[in-house]
Amino acid sequence: MAVIVQKYGGTSVGTAERIGAVADRIAATVQDGTRCVIVVSAMGHSTDRLVNLANEIAPVRSQREMDVLLATGEQVSIALVAMALLARGVHAQSLTGWQAGINTEAVHGAARIESIDQRRIEQLLDNGIIPVIAGFQGIHGTDVTTLGRGGSDTTAVAVAASIHAQSCEIYTDVDGVYTADPRIVAKASKLSAISYEEMLELATLGSQVLHPRAVETAKQHGVQLVVRSSFSEAEGTVIKEMGSMEGMRMVTGVAVEKEVARIAVLGIQISKHHLSAMFQALAQEQVNVDVIVQSVVKTGEVDVSFTVAEADATHAIRMCESLQSVLGYREILQELGLSKVSIVGAGMITNPGVAAQMFAAIEAAGAEIKMVSTSEIKVSCVIPSRFLSEVVNQVHQTFALDALE
Amino acid sequence: MAVIVQKYGGTSVGTAERIGAVADRIAATVQDGTRCVIVVSAMGHSTDRLVNLANEIAPVRSQREMDVLLATGEQVSIALVAMALLARGVHAQSLTGWQAGINTEAVHGAARIESIDQRRIEQLLDNGIIPVIAGFQGIHGTDVTTLGRGGSDTTAVAVAASIHAQSCEIYTDVDGVYTADPRIVAKASKLSAISYEEMLELATLGSQVLHPRAVETAKQHGVQLVVRSSFSEAEGTVIKEMGSMEGMRMVTGVAVEKEVARIAVLGIQISKHHLSAMFQALAQEQVNVDVIVQSVVKTGEVDVSFTVAEADATHAIRMCESLQSVLGYREILQELGLSKVSIVGAGMITNPGVAAQMFAAIEAAGAEIKMVSTSEIKVSCVIPSRFLSEVVNQVHQTFALDALE
Incomplete structure (x- = not known):
């Protein structure tokens, strides 16, 4: 049975109510036997709150301790999402970065993922338990690291690659990738599919739906991405390899x-x-x-x-x-x-x-x-x-x- | 050179300003070469905030996920205290429960410490670095556990026992153990010393200075405890074995x-x-x-x-x-x-x-x-x-x- 990785961003898990809605959506997804791995970001503005605290305490900050501090944000989210799932009768278990085997390079604040020891994730899946993984964080040796900007998206893609997931769904507050900003162009249309390369250019150009780093990782490992809204049932946009067979669009x-x-x-x-x-x-x-x-x-x-x-x-x-x-x-x-x-x-x-x-x-x-x-x-x-x-x-x-x- | 364990409770690290004061005190302690291990609780009401979030999300709570959630409270504190020390030029490094080798039984919410693998703590001390350890939490296998009520005091005592510390100082918002509640008895006097047994009886009777569990652990391992205020320089009360040589007081x-x-x-x-x-x-x-x-x-x-x-x-x-x-x-x-x-x-x-x-x-x-x-x-x-x-x-x-x- 195929596995789907779903990643929920900070807005999607911003309040207790929204976490409930996320849990409802996951519960609906697994109802037909689909196996899921969940990756979550820190709740809404919790990271800002932690950064402000650190600013109050130390003008020059230790990156190692910043990582220890910031990693708590996602740890709160995974516990709450797992609780919300358990309360709905769905078997789930939270995993921090180190528990999920997310190994990074020895850098603080902007570490890259080097490898994922996916055994614990697979073991949970084999036992019918949904792993709820903290995005944005990993471990080097026994030190907590964080991945920097776009980190949670990258975690989701890397996890999807490590377990050969069928697709990696990125839930955000927009329902897909558009031909232009709908606030400027009333007739902008939502794309059903787009290539990695096009998405990369759009991402770096300011369509801030998905971090370029995550798109690059997905392209490299052939992970099919889907950008969807966590607030609607709309189909979203698929980001994948698009060969000439499909007729490449001149302008996307x-x-x-x-x-x-x-x-x-x-x-x-x-x-x-x-x-x-x-x-x-x-x-x-x-x-x-x-x-x-x-x-x-x-x-x-x-x-x-x-x-x-x-x-x-x-x-x-x-x-x-x-x-x-x-x-x-x-x-x-x-x-x-x-x-x-x-x-x-x-x-x-x-x-x-x-x-x-x-x-x-x-x-x-x-x-x-x-x-x-x-x-x-x-x-x-x-x-x-x-x-x-x-x-x-x-x-x-x-x-x-x-x-x- | 002797090692002292200092434990700072939630009130002592309740705000950025108080964390600064704690760091000042630690910096003063180590100035003469005294080696220190710090154990901290979660900031002030942060645990209440997390419990309320959990209540909103799931009426019946998973104890495993509660532990993952609550452990973030102390993780925030250790990062901030370590940052405050580093900002003062004092070498320090934060350690979560699992990083500090605090092994507990396989119980969630009220685990007892089974053993401490003190090697990382000793290694930091040997390198002139102050370990700043998260109280209240530990690990069983690869699962995060918490120790329940009185947990941080117990962590401090257990760490002190594992590294044969000279004493374990518990910093709180009162400056010692009194013969009676000073709010009731104006003439109540502060005790300079008290035996473990007496402290146990006073603790269980509602002089909520120190959790009985921590006193028991201290008695068992012969760890000398000191109860002191983090807001004053007063001497505090020593809790230790008091033989008949010292003339046991009839009523303490x-x-x-x-x-x-x-x-x-x-x-x-x-x-x-x-x-x-x-x-x-x-x-x-x-x-x-x-x-x-x-x-x-x-x-x-x-x-x-x-x-x-x-x-x-x-x-x-x-x-x-x-x-x-x-x-x-x-x-x-x-x-x-x-x-x-x-x-x-x-x-x-x-x-x-x-x-x-x-x-x-x-x-x-x-x-x-x-x-x-x-x-x-x-x-x-x-x-x-x-x-x-x-x-x-x-x-x-x-x-x-x-x-x-």
């Missing part, structure tokens, strides 16, 4: 990232390492740089433009200024109030002219294109935010995304 | 238990098992019976009186009524508004007439003695609560307890 969706700043460093003296010097310095300061464009203006000089989140703009400019002696630039400009609009589609590779169609759509919406960046399955354009709604709707219409499913 | 303290109900079952037909039938039934219903007095009234008939907490009185009476066919009693009476006053002293054994002195003191205070119960080092009298203050002060004065130290 439009993603948006708001509050983008463009920083232009003009008249940089060309050297062997002017780019690496600049972006290594920014990386060391944890400034996340997105689109990068370099253009040669005249011999021996270049202009470099890049985008960062608006919140990071001032910090990024100060970093560049501190490199004046290395870069020998003439001036730095910044532009705020921008957004990045991207189209993603695995079929793009074999369809020339997709980028041109997108540019035309943006121009038709009356917006100036500030920057362009492309990959094999993605085209991104930076535009003024005040045109965002018109642009996204125009692009959505151009590629007939409302007809997708 | 007066203990009080309020809100006591007396239930009298009159005219019970004597049988081989009328007492066991009655009190087994009450025990099964979790009614805690204290003083029991049986008196033969006439041939073939007895009256049995016993005390319970006032809150349990109605329930206890109903239980007795349900046994009418077995007991064949004539009638049941109850008396509320009573208190139990007890004197405790290891020297009582060799001093005849102590009980008589106590009775005289109570009569001098104008109170009627409702029931009497004695052991080798204790005399208890049940009296009307309205005389409580006069009685306790009179008894305290009779035995010159204000002169003790």
Whole structure:
């Protein structure tokens, strides 16, 4: 009999009432004999509460002790979900990260899973007991570790891979992956299926349904993912390998990232390492740089433009200024109030002219294109935010995304 | 170099600020090279919060999952205390029950410690690192267990025994053991030392400074206990073996238990098992019976009186009524508004007439003695609560307890 892994996020287990609803759903799933493994996150804002406590106590924090602290969040959830299942007459048993055999590398705060000793999970399944596993946490030696951002999704996928589960269902507060943000595009349609690659591009582009790390792990191990809402019975979106047999869609969706700043460093003296010097310095300061464009203006000089989140703009400019002696630039400009609009589609590779169609759509919406960046399955354009709604709707219409499913 | 175990209770680690104060105290203790092991309870009311969550989710609770849930309380504390120490430049590392090697029997909710694998604790100490251990919890196999009431005190004593610590300091919100409750007896004096046996009698009699279980474990392993306040620098009370060399005090303290109900079952037909039938039934219903007095009234008939907490009185009476066919009693009476006053002293054994002195003191205070119960080092009298203050002060004065130290 097939096994399904179900992962419930912090919102899904945010209150006693919601935990009850989750237990009802699991009880319904196993009624026909389907075997389930459950992975849960910490309740709603409990992690924030713990982080605040730690901040009050120690300004500089020990990562080892932070992991011990934060791991309690999921431990509370697994106990409560297991209790809710037992109260419904469903056999269940909670497992912390170390009890579930989730072995990670020796890193605190952002450990990667190295292996899963799945024997205890399988033993429970063989005895008709549902394992309720704490996401986000593992063990190295006898030390508690946590997996960092996207950790619970990754736990679910890794567990699914280790027991060769039929699929891994990620329950969240949206009912699937859409061709665009329904708050911007009224006609946005829910996709029934999408490839790992497309999902990765959409995930990194800000459709924050699923963490890229989890998608990567799923792709690597061929785990079929399903994104579903824990608040409805809607079908959700399947993320899987999609061969050409299925006819790859040219464009699958439009993603948006708001509050983008463009920083232009003009008249940089060309050297062997002017780019690496600049972006290594920014990386060391944890400034996340997105689109990068370099253009040669005249011999021996270049202009470099890049985008960062608006919140990071001032910090990024100060970093560049501190490199004046290395870069020998003439001036730095910044532009705020921008957004990045991207189209993603695995079929793009074999369809020339997709980028041109997108540019035309943006121009038709009356917006100036500030920057362009492309990959094999993605085209991104930076535009003024005040045109965002018109642009996204125009692009959505151009590629007939409302007809997708 | 000697090792000291320090245990901090829920009030002592109730807020971020108090955790800071605890860390300051530990930092001061280790400054001269003293080696310390710390045991902590869950923060203030965090356990209540978790129990309430569980109540919301499942009316009938799984004890296994309750243990997984409750163990998070101490895990939060150890991480925060370790962080606070590290922030003060003191090397420290948190250990959960399972990491500290606290092995318990296979019972959930009230497990006893079977053994401690103290190697990791010793290894940390050898490396100049303070182990910060979660009280109240342990492990059986790979399952998390909790120790029930008095658990953290017991953890501290058991750890102290396992590493042959010089002493085990229990930090709480009172600064020691007094000859009487200072709220009742203004002249109550703090004892500098007391024997295990006396402390056991005082503990079970309601001087809720230290759980009897911890005192028993300390006595068994010869661990010297110190009760101290975490809010002051006062010396505290030492609990240890006190031989006759030290001159055993006749009376060490007066203990009080309020809100006591007396239930009298009159005219019970004597049988081989009328007492066991009655009190087994009450025990099964979790009614805690204290003083029991049986008196033969006439041939073939007895009256049995016993005390319970006032809150349990109605329930206890109903239980007795349900046994009418077995007991064949004539009638049941109850008396509320009573208190139990007890004197405790290891020297009582060799001093005849102590009980008589106590009775005289109570009569001098104008109170009627409702029931009497004695052991080798204790005399208890049940009296009307309205005389409580006069009685306790009179008894305290009779035995010159204000002169003790």
